[in-house]
Amino acid sequence: MTMNLEEARKLIDQADKELVPLIEQRMNAVVEVGKYKKEHNIPVLDENREKAVLDKIASYTENKDFEDSVRKIFQAIMDTTKEYQQEEIIDK
Numbered sequence: 001m002t003m004n005l006e007e008a009r010k011l012i013d014q015a016d017k018e019l020v021p022l023i024e025q026r027m028n029a030v031v032e033v034g035k036y037k038k039e040h041n042i043p044v045l046d047e048n049r050e051k052a053v054l055d056k057i058a059s060y061t062e063n064k065d066f067e068d069s070v071r072k073i074f075q076a077i078m079d080t081t082k083e084y085q086q087e088e089i090i091d092k
């Protein structure tokens with residue numbers, strides 16, 4: 001039997017609540033990398049690192065039906081972190 005809408009949304013809310021502190025933890029590390037890049041004049045984009053991150057997270061994905069979505073989500077995260085490093089750290 002499928003779950004009802006309310007139950008499914010509760011699970012989404014719970015997952016979101018757990019994800020936000022982890023995203024913040026990731027962002028804190030991204031800020032440190034951004035400062036290092038600024039100090040050492042290193043470009044924000046590191047394609048090799050992004051490929052390595054995507055391959056690693058793909059390997060963590062248990063349900064392979066979700067692998068492409070998980071890769072897209074992490075690519076969106078890294079696009080956002082690059083924008084943050086550029087606008088909030090490099091350009092300041």
Ligand SMILES: O=C(O)C(=O)C[C@]1(C(=O)O)C=C[C@@H](O)C=C1
Pocket residue numbers: 030033034044045046047049050053077078081082085
């Ligand atoms: O590892 C880095 O160099 C980062 O700046 C972090 C990060 C990421 O969000 O994982 C962001 C931008 C880079 O293109 C690669 C990875």
